[in-house]
Amino acid sequence: MPTITKAAQAEKFVVPIGPQHPALKEPGHFEFTVDGEVVTAASVRLGYAHRGIEKGAESRNWTQNQYLLERVCGICSHIHATAYCLGVEQLAEVEAPPRAQAIRVLLAELERVHSHLLWLGVAAHEAGFDTLFMYTWRDRETVMDLLEQISGNRVNYSVNTLGGVKFDITDPIAVDILEGLAFLEERTHHYLEVIENDLMFARRTRGIGIMPRAQAERLGVLGPTARASGVARDVRVDAPYAAYPDYPVNIILDNACDLEARFIVRVKELFEAYRISREILATLPEGDLVAKRMPRRIKPAETIMRVEAPRGELLYFIKSNGSESPERLHVRTPTICNMASVLTLTVGHNLADVPMILVGIDPCFSCNDRGVIVRSEQAAGDLWTWERLRQHGIDYYRR
Amino acid sequence: MELVRNVTALLIFPGGLFLLLAGLMYQWADRKLIAQLQNRLGPRWFQPIADAIKLLANEEIVPDGVNRLLFVGLPVAALAGALTAALYVPLFGFQPAFSFTGDLIVTLYLLSLLTLCTGLAGANTRDRFSLIGAVRALTQLFAYEAPFMLALLGPAIVAGSWQISEIITTTHGSWIVLTQPIGFLVALIGLMGKLEMPPFDSPEAETEIVAGALTEYSGRGLALFKLGRAVELVIGLTLITAFYLGGVGQGALEPAFFTLKSILVLGLLALMQSLMTRLRIDQTVGLWWRFGAILVLMQWLVLIVVKMVS
Numbered sequence: 001m002p003t004i005t006k007a008a009q010a011e012k013f014v015v016p017i018g019p020q021h022p023a024l025k026e027p028g029h030f031e032f033t034v035d036g037e038v039v040t041a042a043s044v045r046l047g048y049a050h051r052g053i054e055k056g057a058e059s060r061n062w063t064q065n066q067y068l069l070e071r072v073c074g075i076c077s078h079i080h081a082t083a084y085c086l087g088v089e090q091l092a093e094v095e096a097p098p099r100a101q102a103i104r105v106l107l108a109e110l111e112r113v114h115s116h117l118l119w120l121g122v123a124a125h126e127a128g129f130d131t132l133f134m135y136t137w138r139d140r141e142t143v144m145d146l147l148e149q150i151s152g153n154r155v156n157y158s159v160n161t162l163g164g165v166k167f168d169i170t171d172p173i174a175v176d177i178l179e180g181l182a183f184l185e186e187r188t189h190h191y192l193e194v195i196e197n198d199l200m201f202a203r204r205t206r207g208i209g210i211m212p213r214a215q216a217e218r219l220g221v222l223g224p225t226a227r228a229s230g231v232a233r234d235v236r237v238d239a240p241y242a243a244y245p246d247y248p249v250n251i252i253l254d255n256a257c258d259l260e261a262r263f264i265v266r267v268k269e270l271f272e273a274y275r276i277s278r279e280i281l282a283t284l285p286e287g288d289l290v291a292k293r294m295p296r297r298i299k300p301a302e303t304i305m306r307v308e309a310p311r312g313e314l315l316y317f318i319k320s321n322g323s324e325s326p327e328r329l330h331v332r333t334p335t336i337c338n339m340a341s342v343l344t345l346t347v348g349h350n351l352a353d354v355p356m357i358l359v360g361i362d363p364c365f366s367c368n369d370r371g372v373i374v375r376s377e378q379a380a381g382d383l384w385t386w387e388r389l390r391q392h393g394i395d396y397y398r399r
Numbered sequence: 400m401e402l403v404r405n406v407t408a409l410l411i412f413p414g415g416l417f418l419l420l421a422g423l424m425y426q427w428a429d430r431k432l433i434a435q436l437q438n439r440l441g442p443r444w445f446q447p448i449a450d451a452i453k454l455l456a457n458e459e460i461v462p463d464g465v466n467r468l469l470f471v472g473l474p475v476a477a478l479a480g481a482l483t484a485a486l487y488v489p490l491f492g493f494q495p496a497f498s499f500t501g502d503l504i505v506t507l508y509l510l511s512l513l514t515l516c517t518g519l520a521g522a523n524t525r526d527r528f529s530l531i532g533a534v535r536a537l538t539q540l541f542a543y544e545a546p547f548m549l550a551l552l553g554p555a556i557v558a559g560s561w562q563i564s565e566i567i568t569t570t571h572g573s574w575i576v577l578t579q580p581i582g583f584l585v586a587l588i589g590l591m592g593k594l595e596m597p598p599f600d601s602p603e604a605e606t607e608i609v610a611g612a613l614t615e616y617s618g619r620g621l622a623l624f625k626l627g628r629a630v631e632l633v634i635g636l637t638l639i640t641a642f643y644l645g646g647v648g649q650g651a652l653e654p655a656f657f658t659l660k661s662i663l664v665l666g667l668l669a670l671m672q673s674l675m676t677r678l679r680i681d682q683t684v685g686l687w688w689r690f691g692a693i694l695v696l697m698q699w700l701v702l703i704v705v706k707m708v709s
Contacts (some may be wrong), residue, residue: 023607351607
């Protein structure tokens, strides 16, 4: 009977993932329509961890903002501060000394090591391979300890300052870093071997979530996710910043386009990070750590700063108006660009592959969360004034 | 006298209290071994017992839209099935409390009761994770059950009997694992599938479907299911040890020796659990039917031919 067929079509089995779900380390809401075990449609709703940082930046001065922006992301705190400092230095026409630039790059690469090792552990956990998870996180402690030794902090190292860096790399620290890198390099060889040769693990990654090069370019994915699809896109190579012109990066590409390629690209980037770190330690330029003068007020201007975060291109737009704080500041993190690929790639895959494909882009939710969608009871698409939005917030939290 | 013996067997030893405690201790050993293999500390020895007591004391929330009788009854049935199965197996190297012809088949069916109850419990709720978990649990049941059973029937053919007490006495002293290595391996992996241990934990894969079929369970129901699984771990290990690793003899030291062997098998299980990545449910089914079942059947063929010749 036609009515039954119609009813059966309308009755979809939707699996909600999030906002609270063991697969997600941060809040996000996904809805996967499944037919048995196979995903037929996917949708996402983000914005659960929107913190109003961009708006907050407008009421803080240039120096205070650095501490605020370091807290955009808990994993890549240094790269956010680097992007901000480089942008503000550009606006103020101040240049950080070469030693400071080199230390910035060194820290960025150490941060990439910590981020990629963290990711490898999380990805292994999503695949149900907890042994690899435990081992990578144990080894990650090495680089965390190094970061703590340099700056005194494990997460928000706060190495940058406007016009330079706060901490110097002394000889004893350099020796410790080299020692730590040697240990990590040996371990990374082992992990690469596991990823490439472990048959059980390869069953969950090989040929899963294939994103051909053309599709990757169309979806505009960034970072290792793009490089695993053969798209040569890396800000460190395309538009070198800080000390990257002096320490060129070999771009890591893989043409397999599947989940395994994303694993391999990230692990190979670890080797590249070790190499760059060693090179910087060997040829660290002498000189000051901070530029001589950094103005408190910055004349009206605007700039865009692009840097390569562990997850891909991070973009900062900064506009000054001659006062002590920015007129407007905008952050675009790589996860927001990569999110569309998750929705496209999961369709047609098993439900069991969904967490793997999601983790394949190395998602970082709270840093991509932006404007809250206020679902109005009234007509759709009406524009809220600032006063009304503010009143809504007050009323909402009064309950 | 007969009555006292029966009640003791049911409530204290080997069934009942002692078995529950032993199950929890085996579970602790399993967790501790895996933790050590993964470079973690692992839980303290009383952790599983404390968990069980805490869960039993917790409030049991019965969600909307379930059949109340089934929701409360299924965990009881699952644990009862596992405890009943214990009466027919040589726990810790003691002769089975009860025995009759063909009790091997009955025991294996009683062991499946836990998975069946888990599946039904998941299907009983309206939770979407539970429903998927239930489908996966039952799919997996159909995948491993036949090869597991065939693997345990291998020693039965050698002994020429389907009565557990007779099999273990006949095979005492002869380590069948040497002549039937495939059967041993399939039985071991089958037990992992039965207990939903990694890599066969897709019915309760937390990164996909939270806690699978038991997502809606809390308090007593969850505790009973967990206890049932702990008991099944002991029974499964006992069966494999008794069938493949030299049967069960009489001597005074036999229980200690037997327990040691079963703990060694548990160590093997822990090693396999920590080495492997979780399989997708379609991969699990493929693995069992494409490799497990065929390998065991080949071994059966060899067994039957050898038996006919000799």
